[in-house]
Amino acid sequence: MPSSAYWYLGLSLISLLLLTFTMVRAKNIRVVFLFLMMTEAAYLIETVIYIWGSSYMYHPGILKNSAFYDSNMGALTSNLLVIPTAAVMIAVFQWGWKRIAALIIVIGCIEWLFVKLEIYTLFWWRIEYTVVGLMFYLPLAPLLYARLRRPVTGKLHALFLFLCAGPVLGTLHILPIMLFMNRSYDLDWFRDSSQSTTAFSSVYYLVMACIIVVMMKLQIWRVWMKCLVISVFIFVLTKGLIAVGVLHVHVWWDPWYYSLFPPAVFLLFIPISNRMARSM
Numbered sequence: 001m002p003s004s005a006y007w008y009l010g011l012s013l014i015s016l017l018l019l020t021f022t023m024v025r026a027k028n029i030r031v032v033f034l035f036l037m038m039t040e041a042a043y044l045i046e047t048v049i050y051i052w053g054s055s056y057m058y059h060p061g062i063l064k065n066s067a068f069y070d071s072n073m074g075a076l077t078s079n080l081l082v083i084p085t086a087a088v089m090i091a092v093f094q095w096g097w098k099r100i101a102a103l104i105i106v107i108g109c110i111e112w113l114f115v116k117l118e119i120y121t122l123f124w125w126r127i128e129y130t131v132v133g134l135m136f137y138l139p140l141a142p143l144l145y146a147r148l149r150r151p152v153t154g155k156l157h158a159l160f161l162f163l164c165a166g167p168v169l170g171t172l173h174i175l176p177i178m179l180f181m182n183r184s185y186d187l188d189w190f191r192d193s194s195q196s197t198t199a200f201s202s203v204y205y206l207v208m209a210c211i212i213v214v215m216m217k218l219q220i221w222r223v224w225m226k227c228l229v230i231s232v233f234i235f236v237l238t239k240g241l242i243a244v245g246v247l248h249v250h251v252w253w254d255p256w257y258y259s260l261f262p263p264a265v266f267l268l269f270i271p272i273s274n275r276m277a278r279s280m
Contacts, residue, residue, distance in 0.1 A: 002061035004119040008077050009060075011110070015081035018089060026092045029275060030148040033164055038087040038141055040166035042079035045133070047202045050075060051195070055125035059118070068194035069178040074120070080171065082107070083134075087141035094142070104134045152276045160276055161213045165269055169212070170205040172261050174198060182251045183258075185241075200246075208234070212266050216273050223270065227263035235259045 023031050049055045057067075058074020086103055089095070095103075108131050114120035115127075152160050176182050177197060184193060185200035211233065215226045238255050241247035249255060 004059055004061040004117070007060075007114065007117065007119055008058075008062070008074055012077045012081050015077075015085045019081070019085040022085070022089050022092050030145060031088060031092060033148055033160070033272070033276070034091060034141060034145050035084050035088050036165075036167055037144055037160065037163040038084040038137075039080055040163040040170075041137065041140070042083045043167055043170055045137070046075055046079045049125065051199050051202055053124075054190075054195075055123055057121045057123075059120060061119075063178060065181060066178075066192075066194040068192050068198065072174065072178055072198060076171070076175075080167070082110075083137070087138050090138055091141040091145035100138055104131055104138070107134060148276070151278055157273070157276060158213050158217055161216055161269065161273055162209050164272060165212050165265060166206065166209045168265055168268075169208050169262065170202070172265070173205045173208075173258070174201045176257065177201065180251065182249070182254045184248050184250070185246055186248055187246060208262050212262065212269065215266060216269065223267070227266060230263045230266055231259045234262060 019035070023035075058071040058078075060070060060074045060077070062073045063070040086107065090100055090103070108127050111120065111127050111130055115122060148160075177184070183197075185197045186193070187196045187200055189196040189199050211230065215221075215230060218226070221229070235255065238247065238249075238258060242249065
């Protein structure tokens with residue numbers, strides 16, 4: 001394993017330890033919801049500037065099958081662990097602007113160090129952009145955390161469900177592709193086919209998140225019927241994408257996996273939806 005991998009794995013481990021410590025100290029389910037929502041916010045930003053904007057590349061050296069999938073592993077370290085964990089800590093421990101500013105400087109220094117170590121490459125992106133972005137991103141966490149104390153209903157409830165379900169669906173969608181190369185999307189959106197697959201995946205999981213939220217809000221069907229509708233829709237979509245030449249399936253279990261895990265996520269989020277609708 002190259003030395004670059006240890007930097008990313010070390011950063012991931014530190015983030016996991018801090019996240020665990022924060023959740024233990026908080027002792028309430030709101031922290032989990034906040035973590036998921038801030039993760040999805042980071043995913044959406046990363047989708048625009050990293051996947052579609054080709055702003056930078058990570059080089060953890062963990063995956064050898066594709067340079068872009070290897071870069072995605074670095075993106076997960078940043079957007080699934082480091083940045084959301086920082087946001088959750090700020091909200092739970094009620095940090096003021098001085099500590100937030102210090103944390104932003106630390107994150108900027110880590111980014112600078114990774115550039116100097118040549119395990120992270122900037123294209124048109126600049127560290128200053130990261131600093132400015134964090135100034136808007138991080139203060140959002142305390143606002144969401146406070147709002148979760150009160151019952152969430154209506155359109156805001158749907159939005160919060162979308163933000164919570166998004167990172168679960170997105171990660172479960174792209175991670176097997178990166179690790180096992182079980183499917184690819186042939187669209188020629190980018191010169192690197194792995195980037196095109198990642199880009200299409202970012203659209204795919206957002207559509208799935210919207211469908212699951214719609215099913216959550218519908219009151220006309222039983223739970224088992226909703227699960228069946230989700231599975232059948234995805235199965236038909238899979239067959240359609242194969243028929244038009246967009247989707248290429250490389251392993252036998254791929255259609256089963258992608259047809260079955262979204263209904264499982266739907267079932268997981270039923271109690272989450274109910275809990276959001278009550279005060280926490």
